[in-house]
Amino acid sequence: MRYTVLTFLLLVVISQSYGQALEETLKKMGIELYPPTKSAGNYLKAVRTGNLLFLAGHVSTRADGTPITGKLGKDLTIEQGYEAARITGISLLSTIKNEVGELGRVKRIVKLTGFVNSTPEFTDHPKVVNGCSDLLVALWGDKGKHARSAVGMAALPSNYAVEIEMIVELEDQ
Template sequence: MNRIKILLAGMVLVTAANATLKAQTPEQMLEKLGIELFKPAKPAANYTRAVQTGNLVFLAGHGPLRANGTSIKGRLGDDLTLEEGQEAARIAAISLLSTLKEEIGDLSRVKRIVKVTGMVNCTADFYDQSKVINGCSDLLVEVFGEKGKHARAAVGMVSLPFNIAVEIEMIVEIK
C-alpha cells in the first residue's frame, strides 16, 4: 500500500512538473534563455517594421541588430564562419521578437509562427544557407515550442543592406 502511495505521489509530481513546463509563457522562456528583448530601431527607409492585417502580423526583414545598435556584418564563405552566421540569425530572431512584442504587446498572443524567409549574405560557392537560418528557427522553437515550427525559405544573396550577414522576415498568426 505504501508503494502505491509513493507511485501515485511520483505521478502527481511528474504531472505537476509537465504542467509547469507547458505553462511557461514565451517571455518566461526568453528569460530562462537569458534573452532580453529591446526597443526596436526605427526603419531605415519609408516602410514599417510590422503590419497587422486580421490575425496575421507580417514582419519586415530584420538584420542581426543587437540592443546596443551594432550588427554582425560580413559574408558567409568569405569572412564569416557558419557558427557566426548562425549567431547572426539568432540575433535577427531576437530583433524580430522585439518588434513583434512591441506590435502585439504580449508574445502569449502568438498562435503560430507561420513563415520565415531567411536571406544570407554569402559567396557564390557557399551552400549552407539553411544551416545558417537554423539559428533563427531553433530559437523560435525554443521560445514557442510546437507553435514556433514554421514553413521556411533560406536563400543566398550576393549582398545585403549595410553588409549585414543575414536578413530575416517572418509571418505570425496571433490570437
C-alpha cells in the same frame, strides 16, 4: 451574456499567464527583448491584416546597435552566421512584442524567409537560418515550427550577414 464576459476574462488571464511564461523562458535563455529600431525608410517594421502580422526584413544587429556584417563563406563561419540569425530572431521577437503587447498573443509562427549574405560557393544557408528557427521552436515548441526559405544573396544592405522576414498568426482578440 454573463458567460461571454466570464469566458473573455478567463481567456485574458490565461493569455497573460502564457505571455509571462514565455517571458520567463526568454530570461532563462539569457535573452532580453528591447525596443525595436525605427525603419530605415518609408515602410513599417510590421503590418497587421486580420490575424496575420507581417514583419519586414530585420537585419543582424545586436541590442546595442552593433551590426553583424560580412559574407558567409569568406568572413564568417556557419556558427557565426547561426548566431547572427539567432540575434536577428531576437530583433523580430522584440518587434512582435512592441506591435501586439505580449508574445502570448502569438498563435503560431507561419513563415520565415532568411537571406544570407554569402559567397557564390557557400551552400549552407539553411544551417545559418536555423539560428532563428531553433530560437522560435525553443520558445513556442510546435507553434514555433514554420514554413521557411533560406537563400543566399550576393549582397545585403550595409553588408549585414543576415536578414529575415517573418509572418506570424495571432490569437483572436
